[in-house]
Amino acid sequence: DGGITQSPKYLFRKEGQNVTLSCEQNLNHDAMYWYRQDPGQGLRLIYYSQIVNDFQKGDIAEGYSVSREKKESFPLTVTSAQKNPTAFYLCASTGTANSGANVLTFGAGSRLTVL
Amino acid sequence: GEDVEQSLFLSVREGDSSVINCTYTDSSSTYLYWYKQEPGAGLQLLTYIFSNMDMKQDQRLTVLLNKKDKHLSLRIADTQTGDSAIYFCAESPNNAGNMLTFGGGTRLMVKP
Numbered sequence: 001d002g003g004i005t006q007s008p009k010y011l012f013r014k015e016g017q018n019v020t021l022s023c024e025q026n027l028n029h030d031a032m033y034w035y036r037q038d039p040g041q042g043l044r045l046i047y048y049s050q051i052v053n054d055f056q057k058g059d060i061a062e063g064y065s066v067s068r069e070k071k072e073s074f075p076l077t078v079t080s081a082q083k084n085p086t087a088f089y090l091c092a093s094t095g096t097a098n099s100g101a102n103v104l105t106f107g108a109g110s111r112l113t114v115l
Numbered sequence: 116g117e118d119v120e121q122s123l124f125l126s127v128r129e130g131d132s133s134v135i136n137c138t139y140t141d142s143s144s145t146y147l148y149w150y151k152q153e154p155g156a157g158l159q160l161l162t163y164i165f166s167n168m169d170m171k172q173d174q175r176l177t178v179l180l181n182k183k184d185k186h187l188s189l190r191i192a193d194t195q196t197g198d199s200a201i202y203f204c205a206e207s208p209n210n211a212g213n214m215l216t217f218g219g220g221t222r223l224m225v226k227p
Contacts, residue, residue: 004157040123042203042219043158090157101146101165102207104215106157 002027006091006107013078013085013114021076021110023091031094032074033104036060036087043090049074078112086114119206119218126224133191135221137204140185144206147180148215149189152201161189161202191223199225 004025013019025032031050035043045058049068063082068074074093078085091107118140127133139147145166150158164171164178164187171178177190187204201220208216 006157043217045214048214092158101148101163102215103160103163104148104150104158104205106159108157109155111155 004091004093004105004107006089006110008110009108011110011112013112015114016080018077018079019112021078021089021091021112023074023076023107024072025074025091025093025105026072027093027095027105028071029093029095029105030071032068033092033094034058034064034066034074034076035090035092037090037109038087046076046089085112087112119204119216121202121204121218121221123219124222124224126226127194128226129194129196131194133189133194133198133223133225135189135191135202135204135223137187137189137218138185139187139204139206139216139218141206141208141216142182142185144208146207147178147187148205148207149176149178150203150205150217152203152220154200158203194223194225196225196227199223 007022033048034046044060046064047066049055052071055066055068065077089110092104120138146163148163149161151161152158175192179188201222203217203220205215205217
């Protein structure tokens, strides 16, 4: 079945460490996204990539980095510069429905906790 | 800029109808979406509506769009405990390519 796989599901990090969250899709989607979700809040866009080898900052990119070397993969690194990294991170990709609607498909998420 | 607003919380009894409301500001939005998020999981697309439509029905779900007032609603008929989740509306502004702007989500609690 096609879908988006995020790993790890849960991750614990000490302050000052960088961590990388994996996102892989087999949907043949060109565009991929990383969102951050805090308790009781909506989704905030961190980075997005419309095509391989290209990516753009979202609304809250500071302290994060990404790469897009392959169409299927869009890993997110949470660096030590991110002041409050504890959150739920969601990866998504976009396919276009036959109607023309931009349908986002989400992974199951990765929960990062800084100790 | 774009802004999508939702109420934070809704509580209903099992078997009743639920109505979740959303307002948006970008009149150029071509599509509007409803997503569902169960605890600890990603978001799942429930349904979407094209901006030139007033209503869309899909089994227990009815979406109503008032484009003049920029108001979107999701009605769930015969609400079940399995419908307890967070519901997000999202818009797709015409000038934003394939980007979506999400509301803050409405937590629906269904009491037995």
